Amino acid sequence: MRILLPIISxxxxxxxxxxxxxxxxxxxxxxxxxxxxxxxTILWFASVPFWMGKEKA
Amino acid sequence: MSSxxxxxxxxxxxxxAQLGFxxxxxxxxxxxxxxxxxxxxxxxxxxxxxxxxxxxxxLIGNLLAVLSWxxxxxxxxxxxxxxxxxxxxxxxxxxxxxxxxxxxGIAFCFLAGSMITVSATALGVWFGFPMxxxxxxxxxxxxxxxxxxxxxxxxxFVAAAGYSTVAKVANYAxxxxxxxxxxxxxxxxxxxxxxxxxxxxxxxxxxxxxQTAIWKGGDPLPGQIKFTVWHVMFFAWFCNMAMHIGMSxxxxxxxxxxxxxxxxxxxxxxxxxxxxxxxASILFALQLHRDPLHTDVxxxxxxxxACGVTGLVLVIIAGWTTANPTIYRAGLAFQAIIPTVxxxxxxxxxxxxxxxxxxxxxxxMKLLGFVALYGLALMPMGAVIFCDYWLMRRFGMxxxxxxxxxxxxxxxxxxxxLVTLAVCLFAVRQGYIGLYFAxxxxxxxxxxxxLGLSKILQKQPQTSIA
Numbered sequence: 132m133r134i135l136l137p138i139i140s141x142x143x144x145x146x147x148x149x150x151x152x153x154x155x156x157x158x159x160x161x162x163x164x165x166x167x168x169x170x171x172t173i174l175w176f177a178s179v180p181f182w183m184g185k186e187k188a
Numbered sequence: 189m190s191s192x193x194x195x196x197x198x199x200x201x202x203x204x205a206q207l208g209f210x211x212x213x214x215x216x217x218x219x220x221x222x223x224x225x226x227x228x229x230x231x232x233x234x235x236x237x238x239x240x241x242x243x244x245x246x247l248i249g250n251l252l253a254v255l256s257w258x259x260x261x262x263x264x265x266x267x268x269x270x271x272x273x274x275x276x277x278x279x280x281x282x283x284x285x286x287x288x289x290x291x292x293g294i295a296f297c298f299l300a301g302s303m304i305t306v307s308a309t310a311l312g313v314w315f316g317f318p319m320x321x322x323x324x325x326x327x328x329x330x331x332x333x334x335x336x337x338x339x340x341x342x343x344x345f346v347a348a349a350g351y352s353t354v355a356k357v358a359n360y361a362x363x364x365x366x367x368x369x370x371x372x373x374x375x376x377x378x379x380x381x382x383x384x385x386x387x388x389x390x391x392x393x394x395x396x397x398x399q400t401a402i403w404k405g406g407d408p409l410p411g412q413i414k415f416t417v418w419h420v421m422f423f424a425w426f427c428n429m430a431m432h433i434g435m436s437x438x439x440x441x442x443x444x445x446x447x448x449x450x451x452x453x454x455x456x457x458x459x460x461x462x463x464x465x466x467x468a469s470i471l472f473a474l475q476l477h478r479d480p481l482h483t484d485v486x487x488x489x490x491x492x493x494a495c496g497v498t499g500l501v502l503v504i505i506a507g508w509t510t511a512n513p514t515i516y517r518a519g520l521a522f523q524a525i526i527p528t529v530x531x532x533x534x535x536x537x538x539x540x541x542x543x544x545x546x547x548x549x550x551x552x553m554k555l556l557g558f559v560a561l562y563g564l565a566l567m568p569m570g571a572v573i574f575c576d577y578w579l580m581r582r583f584g585m586x587x588x589x590x591x592x593x594x595x596x597x598x599x600x601x602x603x604x605x606l607v608t609l610a611v612c613l614f615a616v617r618q619g620y621i622g623l624y625f626a627x628x629x630x631x632x633x634x635x636x637x638x639l640g641l642s643k644i645l646q647k648q649p650q651t652s653i654a
Contacts (some may be wrong), residue, residue: 144367147498151371155378165496168371172364172498179360 139178146171196442200269206445212452215440218362220428220456221369221464223306223507224299224555226487228427229468231556233476234322234485235415238405239398245420246465250457252425256432257441258450260570264577265441266449272438273524276569279576281590281597286525288569288605293521295430295562297538300514301545304340305552307507309488310500311335320549321484323411327547336547343508344539347515348532358509366459368495368502373467375494376474383477402473409483413622422624423556424461429563429627434570485553515539557623564612564627568605568634575635576601585642600641608634 150167153159159167196205232242268275277285312319317331327333346354377397381388386397408414415423431437432453441450471490475482491499519535526534545551551558580587590598611633612626621629 144363147364148367148371151374151378151495155374157378161375162496164375165498168368168495168498172368172501175364176360180356183360184356 133182136178136182140175140182143171143174143176143178147175196269197271198274201442205443207443208445209449209452212440212444212449213455214359214362216453216456217366217459218358218456219510220453220460221362221366221506222460222510223303223487223503224510225369225460225464226468226491226503226506227302227306227485227552227555228559229465229470230472230485230490231412231553232415232420232465233403233469233472234409234412234483235419235556236406236408236412237403237415237420239395239403241405241415241417241420242403242466242469245417246424246462249421249424250454250461252421253428253432253457253461254451254454256425257437257453258448260574261432261435261437262441262444262447262450264435264573265438266444266447268438268577269442270438271442272436272573275435275438275573278588278591279572279598280569280601281595283597284590284602287602289521289524291565293518293525293538295565296514296518296521297542298545298551298558299562300343300511300518300539300542301548302552302555302558303507303511303514304336304343304543304546305507305549306487307339307343307504307511308332308335308546309486310491310503310507311339311488312486313488313492313500319484319486319488320553322409322553324553325548325550327549333547337543339507340539340543340546343511344515344536344543346508347512347519347539348535354509354512357505358512361505361509365502365506366464368498369459369464369467371467372491372494372499373463373470376467376470379474379494380470380477383474401477402470419622419624422628423560424457426563426624426627427461427559429570430566432570433627433631434563434566435573436566438573511542515542518542560623560627564623564630565609567627567630568608569601571608571631571634572601572604572638575638579635579639580642583639583643585639585646589642589646598645600638600645603641604634604638607637 146167150159150164150171154161154164196202237245270278273285273289276288280288309319312332312335315331315335317335318329319332320328327336377394380386380397380401384397384401386393386401388394388397426433441447444450468487468490471494472485475490475493487503488500491503493499495502515538516535519531519538522538523529523531523534576587586592589595589600608630612630615621616623616626
């Protein structure tokens with residue numbers, strides 16, 4: 132779980148920045164981009180409190 | 189914005205409590221990518237700035253800000269290792285610090301009020317009540333008043349009751365916020381390309397779009413002043429003047445092992461005050477491109493249009509997480525004046541005052557001017573601290589004079605502050621100098637008055653402090 136949670140968080144961040152990048156190059160509809168960003172946001176905030184700041188605990 | 193530290197308030201920070209470079213990198217990156225950035229970016233477009241002026245002004249101005257932290261604030265902080273308030277008390281006397289706290293606290297209230305305004309614009313998207321326009325001074329709908337009051341009350345309660353929880357949320361949100369700001373820019377750029385039928389084959393085409401469609405220059409919007417490269421540069425340099433040249437961040441950098449850690453502020457300046465401002469201004473330029481008469485600067489609708497619910501969440505979280513420490517700090521400043529009242533009550537009442545200020549859109553809509561005024565108001569004390577630390581002994585005078593002499597108030601810094609403010613505000617009012625530039629000559633005026641008056645007031649030689 133210690134390894135999995137940060138991975139989930141970073142997948143979330145990747146969606147948050149990746150979706151608009153793909154939208155910029157023209158391969159993604161805007162609505163889908165918004166949904167992917169929201170999914171990334173949920174992944175980030177749902178997982179990050181369980182590991183950030185607790186690395187040495 | 190710096191997170192409040194409650195340790196070592198009246199003693200130098202010991203080596204065991206000192207922090208490494210990374211601590212400051214994260215702190216400044218998070219604190220300067222805040223809710224107000226969504227407000228400030230569009231105001232540059234409203235001020236009719238051109239692409240060259242914006243980019244050059246921000247690059248140089250932010251560099252000057254970083255250098256100010258590195259060469260003015262951090263060297264004193266890492267030598268004296270005292271809070272701003274304690275160091276001021278030694279120089280100016282206890283009674284003067286009370287007045288300084290009052291001004292500081294009120295300024296923080298206005299700033300937090302504008303952050304609550306930003307958050308409330310997100311509620312407007314959901315509930316559809318009328319929101320204020322660019323030149324509105326007063327609240328324009330019951331819905332707006334209710335929204336600001338609701339957001340403000342929640343923020344005030346949380347600031348009073350659970351500051352540490354908010355600080356945690358702010359830490360969690362920081363990396364995500366930076367990426368959402370970058371996303372604003374990417375989405376705005378793409379929409380501009382589509383709507384202006386531009387094709388991009390390289391950076392040259394992007395620059396061409398920036399010059400011809402995004403930051404076109406020309407006249408500012410009605411009610412705004414025209415910004416040149418000098419305005420942008422000085423605004424970027426001085427918008428955090430209270431923190432660097434004004435020395436508020438002595439309280440932060442007293443924990444730094446080395447003075448060069450001041451360079452860590454570059455993360456906040458170039459992520460928040462460069463990328464985030466540019467991204468937010470692209471969204472507003474897009475709004476004007478679609479409808480030149482739609483001049484309202486409303487972060488909620490701007491963010492929702494670009495990134496949907498994620499954008500709205502950012503507006504709420506960015507406003508909330510930055511308003512909280514600001515209210516907390518304002519509460520601490522006021523509590524120092526009335527120490528018998530509990531911190532909870534003072535902070536909650538302060539938060540409600542901030543919410544009241546937040547109902548008046550004039551503060552947020554005139555944020556560029558307010559931030560410049562805020563820096564100007566606190567700058568003279570920075571000049572006093574700088575001179576006291578580096579120059580007093582060289583000129584044969586006693587540093588920390590109030591402490592050594594046992595005076596409740598040292599009139600040299602007090603008059604340096606008041607006279608400098610009076611001179612600067614008079615010069616601005618009479619049109620001799622712009623508000624955004626007045627702090628530069630003001631610093632030298634404050635330094636000269638402080639040194640000159642100290643020479644007169646310190647007639648008799650004092651015993652030197654260790």
